[in-house]
Amino acid sequence: DTGVSQDPRHKITKRGQNVTFRCDPISEHNRLYWYRQTLGQGPEFLTYFQNEAQLEKSRLLSDRFSAERPKGSFSTLEIQRTEQGDSAMYLCASRELGTGTGSGANVLTFGAGSRLTVL
């Protein structure tokens, strides 16, 4: 498999429950990103990792959200005490760490996403 894998693809949960999503990036990619996409909107940046280090977190990432990438390979995104407003598609993307600003720079490969519905 040469793509970015996300699991589960769909999750329906009741408000107040915890959920966890997993992302397996392309193996040689050392940068991993999480985005959230709500209906009718483009993806919004949540956080990113370089290897196992979490280098940036968006203000969108409340204290109910936590992301990890313990061994610098797969990553998990956990949402605690889910709220209906958390319903969205959670997208993971990865890329190689490169230099410069050429056309090959900053090329993200996205997974198919994990769609969360909070009832």
Place this chain on the structure above:
Amino acid sequence: TQLLEQSPQFLSIQEGENLTVYCNSSSVFSSLQWYRQEPGEGPVLLVTVVTGGEVKKLKRLTFQFGDARKDSSLHITAAQPGDTGLYLCAGRIGGYNKLIFGAGTRLAVHP
């Protein structure tokens, strides 16, 4: 307020028509990308532009980056039903490591 404004939001056309969608910002981008996203899938990269005034062609799709690197356009010639999808522009500002996305243009091409 979106940093990248895309227009139109929705476009419904007949097969064979031409169309242009726009991506505008007041910020300067070091690079800008266009993605296409189908329902239930993640965005897929179409093109990256990095130089002001750059024009890139991908079969029937023509992408242009504005001279000031603040705006971009995507022109599709003789649209086909397979072009249906959400077209997203995304830009990188300076040395920041994240891509900022517009809200997208949802295109429907009818046979």
